[in-house]
């Protein structure tokens with residue numbers, strides 16, 4: 001799966017830690033960056049690469065919510081509904097988004113563009129309601145209008 | 159108001175401006191003029207207490223690290239910041255990252271540490287990039303790596319990116335996560351200073367704690383000890399969210415009255431409404447009633463009076479129309495979702511509390527449910543490996559105690575027959591691949 005350059009990168013990462021197993025999270029991050037999610041095959045690959053049992057890798061992947069166990073839409077929308085966001089309309093935004101896109105949790109729009117997830121506090125409580133996209137960029141102080149604009153913008157990006 | 163971290167200096171987040179404003183003078187002073195022990199002594203005298211929630215004296219924690227050992231020693235800077243209502247470390251990464259890194263270097267020097275890991279929650283993609291860039295700059299400038307600032311002291315700093323798990327902010331779970339494992343907390347003792355990362359001596363400190371260090375060295379422990387409340391000196395980065403006009407992060411001295419923060423700094427409760435309740439330190443601490451909020455001062459000692467705590471200083475403001483049952487249910491869902499599942503009281507108890515709260519919301523509550531909730535909470539508290547159990551129990555126990563009338567009003571007069579169900583619950587134990 002990994003290119004020569006990426007394998008060199010992994011060797012560098014391994015040197016940061018006292019045990020090779022510690023590179024598992026960084027390696028899983030690299031896999032997800034490449035593939036968009038972490039499949040069983042990817043887990044076998046990571047296990048072989050670091051010389052640890054497959055079951056062990058499975059245990060780690062299933063523990064962390066940011067590792068995707070299933071493919072997601074091109075734009076995976078992560079809307080916080082935890083308490084501070086809830087007080088400022090987090091649920092309203094989540095419901096609005098589900099309705100607008102016609103999907104629920106764990107579902108992907110038929111064109112493969114969007115998937116949605118309700119997430120826990122992202123440290124953006126003062127700028128609620130908010131949404132993270134693809135584990136990366138934050139969009140804060142959202143309104144329904146701003147959300148609509150973002151969706152249009154994402155559609156054009158493809 | 160004294161500023162120690164979020165100073166009013168434009169572009170302080172760039173290395174040039176940071177250096178032009180005295181940046182790295184504390185590091186240089188320490189390397190040239192102070193022995194490692196003297197640095198620890200200075201931090202002890204300053205009275206600095208951890209900003210990660212437990213308020214443990216930082217100098218004392220540092221002094222637990224073995225001085226003479228042939229084992230490697232480690233520092234973990236805790237930037238997991240996942241407690242609902244907390245968003246202060248992010249502000250440090252953004253506005254004063256170099257002071258944090260300078261503090262990290264001084265901490266390493268004081269404890270004879272050659273490797274530090276900065277654990278940052280995976281969601282903080284943007285802020286991870288910022289810190290990574292800062293670290294690169296400092297390697298180039300010779301502040302990190304071999305012979306720090308030309309001295310005989312060498313140390314490396316690495317970022318370890320989390321992957322979505324609140325529990326990894328708990329210090330022993332954080333170490334598990336760095337070791338490439340599920341984020342399981344470990345039984346203490348042994349404490350990290352004896353048996354930490356890979357079994358070696360390790361110290362874990364919050365980002366804000368460490369960011370205070372350069373100013374303690376620059377301005378002296380006496381000065382620091384004189385800022386704010388003597389028993390909990392310094393400033394705190396208060397993160398204010400919820401029903402408030404000007405939410406955000408405010409650096410204010412410890413002991414500042416809560417209502418001063420709400421009214422003078424944050425423009426009061428939003429939409430001209432009155433206050434119902436305030437959570438003063440992140441979702442895990444017991445709430446304050448309006449009357450308590452009017453009297454409360456924001457430091458660890460003063461809040462004890464109201465059976466609450468300063469936690470991470472994340473203040474969540476709730477107006478008169480807030481449904482506290484809804485708030486408590488959402489908070490409980492969070493702890494249920496984040497329980498790592500190792501201890502039965504936490505894993506099952508969080509699920510029980512959630513189901514009881516939900517059934518009250520659905521109009522199927524009984525009067526006895528309120529005492530049942532408190533009893534489940536009491537049975538979690540103190541009976542678990544880590545403090546997540548307590549963090550889940552406190553809000554339930556104290557919100558019901560302090561606002562019992564509101565909960566009672568949600569319960570129908572007539573009792574409803576309920577089916578018996580018992581299912582083992584823990585989101586982190588679910589097989590996602592079936």
Ligand SMILES: Cc1cc2nc3c(=O)[nH]c(=O)nc-3n(C[C@H](O)[C@H](O)[C@H](O)COP(=O)(O)O)c2cc1C
Pocket residue numbers: 207208209210211212213214216219236237238239240241324325326327328329330362363364365367368544545546549
């Ligand atoms: C469930 C749980 C979550 C925690 N999350 C964090 C966190 O995100 N950041 C943090 O600094 N401390 C967190 N802590 C506290 C740490 O265990 C530890 O006390 C702290 O990092 C020590 O740093 P300090 O002494 O500088 O405060 C958490 C504790 C528990 C029980």
Ligand code: SF4
Pocket residue numbers: 325342343496497498499500501502504505542543544545546547
């Ligand atoms: S208290 Fe909860 S989170 Fe902590 S170790 Fe036990 S089950 Fe895990």
Ligand code: FES
Pocket residue numbers: 080081082083084085086120121122123124125128130242243244
């Ligand atoms: S509660 Fe939503 S970001 Fe904190």
